[in-house]
Amino acid sequence: METQMIRNRNGQINIVLHDKKEVRLENTGQVHYIENRPFMHIDQEFSSFVAMKELKRTIKEIYATIVINEKREQLGLTCSKQVLHMLFKGNPGTGKTTVARKLAKIYFDMNLLSKGHFIEAERADLVGEYIGQTAQKTRNLIQKAMGGILFIDEAYSLARGGEKDFGKEAIDTLVKHMEDKHNDFVLILAGYPFEMERFLSLNPGLQSRFPFILDFQDYEVDQLMEIAKQMASEREYKLTKEAEIELRAHLTRKTHEIKRNFSNARYVRNVIENAIRMHAVRLLRKNEFSTEDLIQLTGKDLHIDTI
Numbered sequence: 001m002e003t004q005m006i007r008n009r010n011g012q013i014n015i016v017l018h019d020k021k022e023v024r025l026e027n028t029g030q031v032h033y034i035e036n037r038p039f040m041h042i043d044q045e046f047s048s049f050v051a052m053k054e055l056k057r058t059i060k061e062i063y064a065t066i067v068i069n070e071k072r073e074q075l076g077l078t079c080s081k082q083v084l085h086m087l088f089k090g091n092p093g094t095g096k097t098t099v100a101r102k103l104a105k106i107y108f109d110m111n112l113l114s115k116g117h118f119i120e121a122e123r124a125d126l127v128g129e130y131i132g133q134t135a136q137k138t139r140n141l142i143q144k145a146m147g148g149i150l151f152i153d154e155a156y157s158l159a160r161g162g163e164k165d166f167g168k169e170a171i172d173t174l175v176k177h178m179e180d181k182h183n184d185f186v187l188i189l190a191g192y193p194f195e196m197e198r199f200l201s202l203n204p205g206l207q208s209r210f211p212f213i214l215d216f217q218d219y220e221v222d223q224l225m226e227i228a229k230q231m232a233s234e235r236e237y238k239l240t241k242e243a244e245i246e247l248r249a250h251l252t253r254k255t256h257e258i259k260r261n262f263s264n265a266r267y268v269r270n271v272i273e274n275a276i277r278m279h280a281v282r283l284l285r286k287n288e289f290s291t292e293d294l295i296q297l298t299g300k301d302l303h304i305d306t307i
């Protein structure tokens with residue numbers, strides 16, 4: 001283990017370890033430990049995100065590179081700007097759009113983007129109806145996104161029409177600007193895993209322009225339950241034990257029945273929002289309720305037999 005010993009003007013000896021700093025007072029011999037957590041702010045930003053270990057690790061790598069590059073620059077060493085274009089592969093409701101929106105804020109905080117705004121686009125925003133219109137529409141959208149993130153969901157739709165489709169022109173324009181303007185512009189393409197793989201295979205050289213390709217895995221039942229409780233808590237509700245048991249059984253069935261088209265966290269959000277409406281109807285009919293009644297979502301409120 002590497003250590004670094006530094007004596008300060010008060011006679012303290014600092015021994016820097018991997019994740020802690022040991023401070024020994026020379027006159028008393030006492031030892032104090034101070035946590036050295038350089039990634040704490042990233043952990044805090046993503047504290048509400050369930051799972052996503054790969055994403056969090058990637059963001060920490062990007063941040064560490066920024067900090068070390070600054071140190072290198074101070075010493076006159078060569079530093080190169082990171083290219084941050086990303087490709088997200090995942091089924092519906094796995095957090096692709098939410099993560100992209102969060103990255104815009106984080107990259108702004110890291111001084112990687114000058115504005116930190118987020119623009120979401122689809123095929124119709126880039127592809128025109130006649131020759132020359134597509135390139136102009138795409139350039140205008142990129143100009144609007146400068147200083148922030150341009151997020152294109154279902155990106156494979158740009159290649160669905162084959163060689164003669166104007167979508168190819170949009171892809172070519174995006175590729176050019178990815179290279180020319182990467183210093184203050186991040187492009188994130190997203191979509192279903194199978195379709196994104198096919199999209200990349202149809203566009204040789206495109207994959208190499210995305211240094212970060214992240215797989216957004218389907219959530220497991222335990223993770224979906226954590227998301228459900230989190231969503232309820234954000235709205236100042238909580239699930240009763242009975243509701244938790246019912247919801248877990250329901251989600252277990254759903255995840256086994258529907259693999260490809262199950263909408264993950266989006267589905268859970270619909271369940272919770274539906275439960276809140278059913279809860280309101282139940283209490284209104286009851287016409288007498290306590291504070292606890294106003295907070296608790298029961299198994300009956302879930303109404304999952306109709307979802």
